[in-house]
Amino acid sequence: MSEKSLHLRLGIFTCLVALFLIFVAIPNFVFSPSNVGNIILSPLFWPYVLAGLTGIVGLGLLANGVTSSNDALYEDEESVHPEGSAPWMRLAALACIMVLVMFGLPRLGMVWTAMLAFAACAFLFRTRHPIAAVVCAVIVPLLLYAFFAHVAGVAIPQGNFVRLP
Amino acid sequence: MSLLDSLAAGLALVGNFEAFLMLFVGLVVGVVAGAIPGLSATMAVALTLPFTFSMTPINAILLLLGVYKGGIFGGSIPAILIKTPGTPASSATILDGHPMAERGEAGRALGMALYASCTADAVSNLALILFAGWLASFALNFGPPEFFALILFSLTIIAGVSGESLMRGALSALAGLLLATVGLDLVYGTNRFTFGDPNMMGGLNFIAVLIGLFAIPEIISMAWNPVAHLGRTRALGKSRCSWADYVGSFKSIIRGSMIGVFLGSIPGIGAAPSAFLSYSEARRTSKNKDNFGKGEIEGVAASEAGNNGVAGATLIPLLALGVPGDVITAIIIGAFMVHGLQPGPMMFILNVDIIYGLFIGLIVSSVFLLVVGSVAIRGFRFVADVPKRILMPAVLVLCIYGVFAVNNNIFDVGVMFVMGWVGYVMMRNRIPAAPFLIAFILGPLLEDNFRQSMLMSGSDPIILFRGPITWFFWFLTFVTVFAITRSTLRKKVPLS
Numbered sequence: 020m021s022e023k024s025l026h027l028r029l030g031i032f033t034c035l036v037a038l039f040l041i042f043v044a045i046p047n048f049v050f051s052p053s054n055v056g057n058i059i060l061s062p063l064f065w066p067y068v069l070a071g072l073t074g075i076v077g078l079g080l081l082a083n084g085v086t087s088s089n090d091a092l093y094e095d096e097e098s099v100h101p102e103g104s105a106p107w108m109r110l111a112a113l114a115c116i117m118v119l120v121m122f123g124l125p126r127l128g129m130v131w132t133a134m135l136a137f138a139a140c141a142f143l144f145r146t147r148h149p150i151a152a153v154v155c156a157v158i159v160p161l162l163l164y165a166f167f168a169h170v171a172g173v174a175i176p177q178g179n180f181v182r183l184p
Numbered sequence: 185m186s187l188l189d190s191l192a193a194g195l196a197l198v199g200n201f202e203a204f205l206m207l208f209v210g211l212v213v214g215v216v217a218g219a220i221p222g223l224s225a226t227m228a229v230a231l232t233l234p235f236t237f238s239m240t241p242i243n244a245i246l247l248l249l250g251v252y253k254g255g256i257f258g259g260s261i262p263a264i265l266i267k268t269p270g271t272p273a274s275s276a277t278i279l280d281g282h283p284m285a286e287r288g289e290a291g292r293a294l295g296m297a298l299y300a301s302c303t304a305d306a307v308s309n310l311a312l313i314l315f316a317g318w319l320a321s322f323a324l325n326f327g328p329p330e331f332f333a334l335i336l337f338s339l340t341i342i343a344g345v346s347g348e349s350l351m352r353g354a355l356s357a358l359a360g361l362l363l364a365t366v367g368l369d370l371v372y373g374t375n376r377f378t379f380g381d382p383n384m385m386g387g388l389n390f391i392a393v394l395i396g397l398f399a400i401p402e403i404i405s406m407a408w409n410p411v412a413h414l415g416r417t418r419a420l421g422k423s424r425c426s427w428a429d430y431v432g433s434f435k436s437i438i439r440g441s442m443i444g445v446f447l448g449s450i451p452g453i454g455a456a457p458s459a460f461l462s463y464s465e466a467r468r469t470s471k472n473k474d475n476f477g478k479g480e481i482e483g484v485a486a487s488e489a490g491n492n493g494v495a496g497a498t499l500i501p502l503l504a505l506g507v508p509g510d511v512i513t514a515i516i517i518g519a520f521m522v523h524g525l526q527p528g529p530m531m532f533i534l535n536v537d538i539i540y541g542l543f544i545g546l547i548v549s550s551v552f553l554l555v556v557g558s559v560a561i562r563g564f565r566f567v568a569d570v571p572k573r574i575l576m577p578a579v580l581v582l583c584i585y586g587v588f589a590v591n592n593n594i595f596d597v598g599v600m601f602v603m604g605w606v607g608y609v610m611m612r613n614r615i616p617a618a619p620f621l622i623a624f625i626l627g628p629l630l631e632d633n634f635r636q637s638m639l640m641s642g643s644d645p646i647i648l649f650r651g652p653i654t655w656f657f658w659f660l661t662f663v664t665v666f667a668i669t670r671s672t673l674r675k676k677v678p679l680s
Contacts, residue, residue, distance in 0.1 A: 025614065026349075026351065028613075029355065048377050048378075048379060049365075049375075049376045049377065052372050052374060055372070057638075057643045059635075059643045060635060060639065062371070062376055065631050066365050069365065073359075076354050076358060077355075079351050080351050080355070083351055106407075106408045106409065110404065110407055112407070113404060114605070117601045117604075120584065120597070121598050124588075124594050124597065125594060129588065132584075136580060136581065136584070137577040137581050138577075140403070140580055141573060141577045143407060144407065144410045145410050146573040146574055147571065148571050148573075151571070155577075155578060159578050159581055160581055163581065164585075166235070167234075167589050171235070171238035171589060173588070173589040174592055175585075176594070
């Protein structure tokens, strides 16, 4: 991707976000008491100012994208695109792991969920040390549990099945 | 309280084994984290923060400062050995450090990096001790309009210097400011973007946002390309940095330290520009200028001095004004708040023992860094050998525990994951995350001081220009905007 196309895309997206904020999000999700006489002191004022500035930045990005002559492609780590659909599959799998962590935390407890998440991630990242990964997946959450529960006094969620001391 | 009384109070606070142990542990953690490419000093400070909740404030802050200072030095190790800067600030060290490693002089380059770092760190700490108190006493005259002008100035600089594009930096800062509006309104207590969820009424948790933005995107990047990190490590070689090397580069080290102190004390500049400026000044004035870029030891000394000279100086605006000097000090501000402390001029009155305790700890940290750094240089191969595809899942688990521990709330873990994906999308679109976080922290302060000013003046905006202090900050803001605009236009229209 070149700077020109990046700024065009970002500009369009930012302008749409600004419009969404001004016409949908702020009127519907920011509440102001009816007796506020002066707009400057209203809870709506700051979000509207920021939404307006966002729109200006969006227009600036668009203008920059339209007028820029820099079509050179970025050639660094962020712009590297591994071939095939596997990277997208791994991203989707990681997103699933995160969703499952959110479901698992109150039900399985933090320690067991963390163990499963650790192992799943290590295999998702195609680790060359599967045994070490499994050992670490067991030990790291247990050590963190010991620290947070018994040293820091944090009530780590225990879940509905196996409870730790 | 006299200076001696303050010093005694500070010494009483840190004059124990535990405080120095925390500082030492922090340095070790920082050096190790900085030395692992992809695990930056910022991420290390963010991940260490949850471990400090059960500590006393002074031990917690010393631990985090140790991680910060260790991380900045640690970043130079992979920069020299594998041409991959552990932190962005170490990028300048690559220019001469890696060519030296290629010649088999990695040990000499790393030694010089360590000695230059420790010297610059000591100079920077001295500047902090000398100037922070003076600046804080000056800042006691600040009211809401002055703070508004100051924070606006800080935001302007941060958006301008963070990254390759001013527009993308500004976009990031605006996103942070918008996210900071979530929660109950500061004056009327009405809901703003809470969507009826009680979890969002207090605003989004700072640590969840922070860890989400800085740690989770690295894990997601690993899923995108699990082999991107694989590289070659250089041997240390037999050469060592000699006393003659140090003396020969001393002028560049001191110059770099001064540049670091100056740039570090201005909020938002950060260590990377300081390192490059120090490097270019050393090259301009050196008699070996032709060797720069080909493995000149003075180049390593200058860039490391510029880089580390910032570390203490960024604490000057943090402690004196309550404004973060860079993204790591923004995290450290969060740590102060978690421990019930509010950095700023009043801290020099209410918590003077902690201030002087930190000063003492910082002086000791330069010595500890020398010890830890010497060992780390030899042990780097072991650090580099930690398989990153096991390290990153461990970071994920650490993030989950750490973010949950802040409020004992699973909702915060969800916020962290969401912010992680936001951070990843930003990273892929080359939008810098640092302005986002700093704006997220400064946003409520900016709005609060603005609305207090308006309440004071009956909504007359003239109050924002009420005296010399506000004029000064408005002047700085306009000068900065002008300079940034000019440099952006110059980049667009080449002279030749």
